Amino acid sequence: xxxxxxxxxxxxxxxxxxxxxxxxxxxxxxxxxxxxxxxxxxxxxxxxxxxxxxxxxxxxxxxxxxxxxxxxxxxxxxxxxxxxxxxxxxxxxxxxxxxxxxxxxxxxxxxxxxxxxxxxxxxxxxxxxxxxxxxxxxxxxxxxxxxxxxxxxxxxxxxxxxxxxxxxxxxxxxxxxxxxxxxxxxxxxxxxxxxxxxxxxxxxxxxxxxxxxxxxxxxxxxxxxxxxxxxxxxxxxxxxxxxxxxxxxxxxxxxxxxxxxxxxxxxxxxxxxxxxxxxxxxxxxxxxxxxxxxxxxxxxxxxxxxxxxxxxxxxxxxxxxxxxxxxxxxxxxxxxxxxxxxxxxxxxxxxxxxxxxxxxxxxxxxxxxxxxxxx
Amino acid sequence: xxxxxxxxxxxxxxxxxxxxxxxxxxxxxxxxxxxxxxxxxxxxxxxxxxxxxxxxxxxxxxxxxxxxxxxxxxxxxxxxxxxxxxxxxxxxxxxxxxxxxxxxxxxxxxxxxxxxxxxxxxxxxxxxxxxxxxxxxxxxxxxxxxxxxxxxxxxxxxxxxxxxxxxxxxxxxxxxxxxxxxxxxxxxxxxxxxxxxxxxxxxxxxxxxxxxxxxxxxxxxxxxxxxxxxxxxxxxxxxxxxxxxxxxxxxxxxxxxxxxxxxxxxxxxxxxxxxxxxxxxxxxxxxxxxxxxxxxxxxxxxxxxxxxxxxxxxxxxxxxxxxxxxxxxxxxxxxxxxxxxxxxxxxxxxxxxxxxxxxxxxxxxxxxxxxxxxx
Numbered sequence: 001x002x003x004x005x006x007x008x009x010x011x012x013x014x015x016x017x018x019x020x021x022x023x024x025x026x027x028x029x030x031x032x033x034x035x036x037x038x039x040x041x042x043x044x045x046x047x048x049x050x051x052x053x054x055x056x057x058x059x060x061x062x063x064x065x066x067x068x069x070x071x072x073x074x075x076x077x078x079x080x081x082x083x084x085x086x087x088x089x090x091x092x093x094x095x096x097x098x099x100x101x102x103x104x105x106x107x108x109x110x111x112x113x114x115x116x117x118x119x120x121x122x123x124x125x126x127x128x129x130x131x132x133x134x135x136x137x138x139x140x141x142x143x144x145x146x147x148x149x150x151x152x153x154x155x156x157x158x159x160x161x162x163x164x165x166x167x168x169x170x171x172x173x174x175x176x177x178x179x180x181x182x183x184x185x186x187x188x189x190x191x192x193x194x195x196x197x198x199x200x201x202x203x204x205x206x207x208x209x210x211x212x213x214x215x216x217x218x219x220x221x222x223x224x225x226x227x228x229x230x231x232x233x234x235x236x237x238x239x240x241x242x243x244x245x246x247x248x249x250x251x252x253x254x255x256x257x258x259x260x261x262x263x264x265x266x267x268x269x270x271x272x273x274x275x276x277x278x279x280x281x282x283x284x285x286x287x288x289x290x291x292x293x294x295x296x297x298x299x300x301x302x303x304x305x306x307x308x309x310x311x312x313x314x315x316x317x318x319x320x321x322x323x324x325x326x327x328x329x330x331x332x333x334x335x336x337x338x339x340x341x342x343x344x345x346x347x348x349x350x351x352x353x354x355x356x357x358x359x360x361x362x363x364x365x366x367x368x369x370x371x372x373x374x375x
Numbered sequence: 376x377x378x379x380x381x382x383x384x385x386x387x388x389x390x391x392x393x394x395x396x397x398x399x400x401x402x403x404x405x406x407x408x409x410x411x412x413x414x415x416x417x418x419x420x421x422x423x424x425x426x427x428x429x430x431x432x433x434x435x436x437x438x439x440x441x442x443x444x445x446x447x448x449x450x451x452x453x454x455x456x457x458x459x460x461x462x463x464x465x466x467x468x469x470x471x472x473x474x475x476x477x478x479x480x481x482x483x484x485x486x487x488x489x490x491x492x493x494x495x496x497x498x499x500x501x502x503x504x505x506x507x508x509x510x511x512x513x514x515x516x517x518x519x520x521x522x523x524x525x526x527x528x529x530x531x532x533x534x535x536x537x538x539x540x541x542x543x544x545x546x547x548x549x550x551x552x553x554x555x556x557x558x559x560x561x562x563x564x565x566x567x568x569x570x571x572x573x574x575x576x577x578x579x580x581x582x583x584x585x586x587x588x589x590x591x592x593x594x595x596x597x598x599x600x601x602x603x604x605x606x607x608x609x610x611x612x613x614x615x616x617x618x619x620x621x622x623x624x625x626x627x628x629x630x631x632x633x634x635x636x637x638x639x640x641x642x643x644x645x646x647x648x649x650x651x652x653x654x655x656x657x658x659x660x661x662x663x664x665x666x667x668x669x670x671x672x673x674x675x676x677x678x679x680x681x682x683x684x685x686x687x688x689x690x691x692x693x694x695x696x697x698x699x700x701x702x703x704x705x706x707x708x709x710x711x712x713x714x715x716x717x718x719x720x721x722x723x724x725x726x727x728x729x730x731x732x733x734x735x736x737x738x739x740x741x742x743x744x745x746x747x748x749x750x
Contacts (some may be wrong), residue, residue, distance in 0.1 A: 041716065043724040046709070068692070068717045075693060076713055085710045317443070318450060334421070334459045338451055342414065342443045349418040349724055 002233035003205045004265050008375050014257075014284045015374045020234070020265045022158040023204055024080065027055045027288035029265055030370060032277065032363045033090060034293065038063045039073075039083045042294040042348070046085045052361045052370070056088040056158075058289045061151055062097035064278040066134050071153040089180040090289070091157035092269075093148050093210070095164045096238070099123060099150075101135045107131075125165065127182070127228070131240030145189035149207075153197040157205065161236065164210040169243040176214035183212045184226050191230060208284060209265060210238040212347040215248055217255040224256035237285075238269040241276065253283055274303060274366055281370045293359030298352050300344040303362040309337075311355070316341040328356075329361035376579045377608035378519050379640050383750050389632075389659045390749045395609070395640045397463040397578055398535040404432045404640055404661035407652065407738045409571045409668065413438045414448075414458045417669040418724070418731040420553065421460045425700030427704070427736045428743070431463040431533075431575060435663045436526055437472035441509050441516075445529040453531030465664070466532035467489040468523050468565075468585070469642075470539045474498060476510045500540065502557070520564035524582075528572040531709065532580065536611065539585040542617040549591035554568060558587045566605060583642060585613040590623055594632040599631035600732070610635060611642040612660075629659055633680075637658075649678060649741055673727050675719040678737040686730070691716040704730075704736035 037040040059255035071373020124131040129144030167179035213219030304324040319337035329352040343351025504519030528536035542554035584602040588594030647665020679699040694712035706729040718726025
């Protein structure tokens with residue numbers, strides 16, 4: 001289980017095609033993972049995701065913990081059964097949401113101006129974990145590394161993520177280092193709790209650690225070395241694409257590439273534009289996820305070979321063309337831009353569905369194309 | 376074309392199974408017709424509607440006329456092509472919406488208390504047609520019988536409805552009679568305009584007249600006789616289930632049954648609860664439509680053999696049961712009440728989709744069952 005085989009590598013020895021084996025089946029990498037924040041990839045059914053070719057989906061621990069609750073999901077037979085998805089699932093650690101949805105914590109220099117939860121002590125970081133208030137009702141909660149492992153094991157994902165602190169972008173070197181070191185201490189606790197749970201439940205789930213270190217190459221390298229040494233079944237890169245210029249993003253990735261284990265899947269978190277995916281795959285990143293395709297869809301926009309198409313634009317009013325001429329997805333095979341525009345203008349749910357479907361299919365096909373290129 | 380064959384009748388000679396032939400294929404009756412108000416049966420795709428077994432869908436002339444406009448749809452090749460539905464389509468006349476969405480007209484005694492458009496002169500009824508203001512932007516429009524025929528021919532439906540005035544419930548005998556007589560004069564204009572358009576476009580579309588007459592048996596009978604005499608390919612009953620007690624609804628239907636042509640499809644407008652459908656089929660009604668299944672779905676409720684199920688109820692929180700044990704639809708085969716409840720609580724679109732799917736499938740299956748019973 002959690003065997004990763006590299007089937008093919010490009011000449012430069014960076015991009016690669018591999019197969020990662022999980023309890024719910026094999027994942028061919030590189031792979032784009034659609035995000036089902038609350039146990040549903042927004043607007044889409046599991047059957048549609050399979051039709052599109054999604055091999056694995058994500059769910060957010062933070063959201064599922066708050067509602068309907070991990071205990072309920074455990075009682076219902078786990079997340080796979082609950083949401084009726086029999087392929088692999090990855091759950092994130094909840095760390096990113098605790099910090100990003102928690103609003104202003106005392107460490108953040110400049111809270112976002114439109115931050116609705118911008119009041120003090122929404123998030124209190126302690127050595128043993130994080131105290132936070134629910135974004136839904138303000139109730140108090142506490143996530144420790146062990147707690148986050150327990151929640152993810154209750155959800156029953158194939159791949160679970162270590163609890164990490166994603167320090168806010170621009171918080172300075174001192175704090176970034178502290179947060180990274182805390183993340184390192186926490187991952188050890190995660191690993192120990194996770195292994196106990198695997199033994200206790202007689203299951204095999206894979207724990208992935210998350211490399212942090214902000215925009216500091218030396219910290220990134222330190223973190224990469226530390227996480228690689230844990231010898232877990234995969235490794236993730238967190239805290240990138242959080243507001244920094246893309247040049248810097250890829251500098252950070254490049255700086256740690258030599259330290260990433262070659263024979264394990266590498267997951268770059270939160271990546272999902274076509275150009276980001278291309279850059280990631282070029283560097284031998286195997287997995288990525290993003291809410292962008294479904295979010296863009298809900299905002300009336302579609303990925304196309306010629307850039308993002310905004311359906312609301314008047315120019316689509318009489319267009320008999322599909323969203324993307326080269327795309328053979330259900331939306332592109334069956335509907336014109338004019339009709340999808342009409343649906344979006346009228347706030348018809350079918351419009352959101354068709355755009356979300358297309359955008360997930362577009363990224364999936366993009367990655368398939370890159371796989372073929374590498375082969 | 377528009378041949379109606381009765382294949383089977385029950386012993387009492389009332390309920391019947393028939394086949395109605397249209398340019399887009401045959402419709403087996405009795406048939407429930409899902410409503411695609413704005414060119415989309417809310418939340419559902421055309422493929423799903425076919426999977427469910429929908430044989431014909433409705434679209435609303437009023438809405439399609441306002442947005443995106445019948446001229447646009449004509450330019451796009453007609454409604455079938457625009458919305459990618461190759462089975463029959465019926466468009467209503469827009470009359471009902473003009474009056475019901477127009478808000479308080481001077482004739483309405485008691486405007487609905489939550490009527491947002493409750494200001495004077497939104498609707499002016501003249502002998503030659505109706506002046507009204509758009510519910511969208513307040514712009515002025517005029518529907519005459521000929522105009523409504525032109526719009527529906529541009530949309531290109533298989534079955535088009537005559538322009539009628541549905542007098543508000545409780546407006547008194549005098550006004551009901553006036554409105555009925557106007558409807559009778561209008562249907563003649565509709566017929567003549569419609570026949571011209573059929574000839575001019577070299578197409579075959581069927582015009583159905585609409586029986587009015589409020590809650591007055593003698594007016595209903597007068598209207599039924601008048602409409603039957605037109606010898607059009609089908610006949611509709613309008614202005615019922617508009618607020619009156621159901622006992623009265625069926626009294627009105629019963630009073631006109633002897634006057635309806637036996638060999639033509641009978642369409643009772645706006646009927647869509649399971650019990651109403653049963654009552655209608657019992658009386659030899661062949662077609663009915665209602666927004667209820669999708670509207671209920673969007674409100675978090677499902678039809679079941681044991682009555683309407685409200686998913687938000689706490690009792691569904693841990694329920695591993697399907698929405699309806701006897702239903703084999705996609706939603707019932709694949710998802711628990713607990714999951715659908717979670718989706719509804721979280722306002723996930725998939726929840727609305729699953730409930731809408733189930734509700735349309737439920738009514739379709741109900742009618743199928745009745746068909747078998749008659750056979």
